[in-house]
Amino acid sequence: METAVQVVWWIGLVAALGLTVVALKLLSGLLRTLGQLRALADRIATAADGLAGALSGPLRLAEAAEAADGMWGGATALQEAAGRVRSAVGGKRPRREEFEPKPQGDGFGAGELGGAAGGPATGGGEE
Secondary structure (H helix, E strand, O other), X not given: XXXXXXXXXXXXXXXXHHHHHHHHHHHHHHHHHHHHHHHHHHHHHHHHHHHHHHHHXXXXXXXXXXXXXXXXXXXXXXXXXXXXXXXXXXXXXXXXXXXXXXXXXXXXXXXXXXXXXXXXXXXXXXX
């Protein structure tokens, strides 16, 4: 009878060791899967931060659109003023020469008379 007890005891011991190895293998797979889930959660959080930053751009664009509306109003007012000026001058477009500064004398007539001011009449010492 003692031999039968030892045989049953050894069979139980081997079965328990086998089940322990199987349980440890399953636990190892579970821990590996949990680590992968953690890494995936970190990547998702990073992507969510990126999306939040990207979606804040349209909000800033809406603010810029409001500012552009104000600028558009100013540009429209400027066009209207230009139209009023154009109609006041009879639709005539000014020539470029009309905007260029005209040479002025020095107030004593030296520029017109060719005095010692270095004007065109004296040559200015340049040849």
